[in-house]
Amino acid sequence: MLDVNKTTRVEMDWAGPERLQMNMGPQHPSAHGVFRAILGLQGETVVDVDAVIGYLHRCHEKLSETLTYAQYPSIASKTDYVAAMTSEFAYVMAAEAIGKFEVPRRAQYLRVIVAELQRVASHLLWLGTWCMDMGGALGGGATIFLYCIREREDVLDLFEALVGARLLYGFFQVGGTRYDIPDGWIETCRATIDRIDSRIDEYEQMLESNAFFIARTKGIGVVSRELALDVGISGPLLRGSGVNYDIRRNAPYSSYADFQFKVPVETAGDCFARYRVRMVEFREAISIVRQALDTLPAGPISSRPALKSVAQIRIPKGEAYARVEGPRGEVGSYIISDGSAKPYRMKWRGASFSNLAILPHIIPGHKVADVVAIMGSVDPVFGEVDR
Amino acid sequence: MHPEQARALLASTFGVEVAAGVPMVVSVAPDRWQQLAQYAKDTVGCRFFNFLTAVDWKEQGLEVVARVDNLDDNVALMLKTKLGPGVTTCASMTPVYRGANWMERECFDMFGIHFENHPDLRRILLEDTWEGHPLLKSYAVDTPHPPYR
Numbered sequence: 276m277l278d279v280n281k282t283t284r285v286e287m288d289w290a291g292p293e294r295l296q297m298n299m300g301p302q303h304p305s306a307h308g309v310f311r312a313i314l315g316l317q318g319e320t321v322v323d324v325d326a327v328i329g330y331l332h333r334c335h336e337k338l339s340e341t342l343t344y345a346q347y348p349s350i351a352s353k354t355d356y357v358a359a360m361t362s363e364f365a366y367v368m369a370a371e372a373i374g375k376f377e378v379p380r381r382a383q384y385l386r387v388i389v390a391e392l393q394r395v396a397s398h399l400l401w402l403g404t405w406c407m408d409m410g411g412a413l414g415g416g417a418t419i420f421l422y423c424i425r426e427r428e429d430v431l432d433l434f435e436a437l438v439g440a441r442l443l444y445g446f447f448q449v450g451g452t453r454y455d456i457p458d459g460w461i462e463t464c465r466a467t468i469d470r471i472d473s474r475i476d477e478y479e480q481m482l483e484s485n486a487f488f489i490a491r492t493k494g495i496g497v498v499s500r501e502l503a504l505d506v507g508i509s510g511p512l513l514r515g516s517g518v519n520y521d522i523r524r525n526a527p528y529s530s531y532a533d534f535q536f537k538v539p540v541e542t543a544g545d546c547f548a549r550y551r552v553r554m555v556e557f558r559e560a561i562s563i564v565r566q567a568l569d570t571l572p573a574g575p576i577s578s579r580p581a582l583k584s585v586a587q588i589r590i591p592k593g594e595a596y597a598r599v600e601g602p603r604g605e606v607g608s609y610i611i612s613d614g615s616a617k618p619y620r621m622k623w624r625g626a627s628f629s630n631l632a633i634l635p636h637i638i639p640g641h642k643v644a645d646v647v648a649i650m651g652s653v654d655p656v657f658g659e660v661d662r
Numbered sequence: 663m664h665p666e667q668a669r670a671l672l673a674s675t676f677g678v679e680v681a682a683g684v685p686m687v688v689s690v691a692p693d694r695w696q697q698l699a700q701y702a703k704d705t706v707g708c709r710f711f712n713f714l715t716a717v718d719w720k721e722q723g724l725e726v727v728a729r730v731d732n733l734d735d736n737v738a739l740m741l742k743t744k745l746g747p748g749v750t751t752c753a754s755m756t757p758v759y760r761g762a763n764w765m766e767r768e769c770f771d772m773f774g775i776h777f778e779n780h781p782d783l784r785r786i787l788l789e790d791t792w793e794g795h796p797l798l799k800s801y802a803v804d805t806p807h808p809p810y811r
Contacts, residue, residue: 328786328787329785329786329787329788329789332787332788334796334797336772336797337796337797337801337803338803340803341803501709502760504709504710504711504733505709505711505759505760505761506711506760506761507710507711507712507713507759507761518733520733525733525736526684526736596685596729596740605712607712607713609713609715609727609729611717619717620717620718620797622713622715622727624712624713628764628768629713629761629764632761632763632764636760661787662787
């Protein structure tokens, strides 16, 4: 039985210098995964952040040492599960670089098409969830989310028609792609991207004419150019901080050299700048898909014989680092081969891991509510952070 | 800075062979590790910190590998240092690159490498009570761990 007279009362001095430790996560909805931020608060203002990650750790790097070059690509998609195509892309490119395997032109085009469709799908999920995180200020918040999910479903339908899976694909394999496009797929794809293209303008209007949206994103979470480079953030975050760098243009891989596209750069470095970069990337991705569909060459989709055993692909001794511009930035795979059917060592450079490392540098000084906006604008996927 | 110019400078300053290519591989002794990082950042202009990791070469010991980029001139450096058999300490890159903080913590977590003067060296992906360092070749994939022992 609780004795009311014996309970002690703790006086909290709200105006004083006392700090409050608050756990945000590991199950906070705005984390989009499992992420725990231990916030040190002074009133409503965050004064320090300790980011705790690793809840989704599966040690992909150890796992890859036990799986062959034929087996691992479909596991690679489980690192960044929101943009599974790009993780597979990086892994097979590293293996191909060591083995000096040719990839047929048709396969190169197909790779670019799926990678860019994946960028559209991934950015749609980011936009929807980010706007929902900022919630009530955006007229209920779920409006944009539902619109974005509706469009993303259409892209996933395309992947389902192509691969049979909607989230984790196994589309890439060393030497080419595993599947060719089915009949009628090109027409469906064109119709889908046309529809998405027209709707992006609508989202932009909805958001940018909303004073709350502007207030919650402009000037919030500013990353300077110098800090961005020093911490090694990449993708839309880097370009939002005024660094004009895109791997697709600066170090073209696959068939990106064949396509015309703009690389958006914003100099403000805040949440709004990162939002603007991604909104332009939507359209550029769609434009690349259109160009690739227009000029899709005929021919084989793989330079390697069909897989009959898991240990069929052997690559010589050597090492290579291959990187692709994923929706979240530089996704890299560093493979060291000892000449067997499995890598001796494989390092994942997850874009989200480096991007998330920026949080302790930019959050202090902001209000708790801004933490949500900043975290959403970083767009971390925890499968890739924890690997 | 042109890649060729960077290659000649690195080779003469550190007295090592630097093979051409993307990325250029620069391998130095552990005692010059931090100096190499500083030189890559200030002189070669590699201000973008890409990643840092390690490789377990079994009886030859651990090797620390880092990649830094000069995004303006497309110069990429793969910096390497072999710690030697049984050695698990290495100079920290954090005074030069702030991005090395989390990467070195991950490296400590996975390989047990102690980075000297790191501001906050503790496990990052695994829990603090974890025993062993999983990416060492001596750590079997099926090593049991509490509470699953």
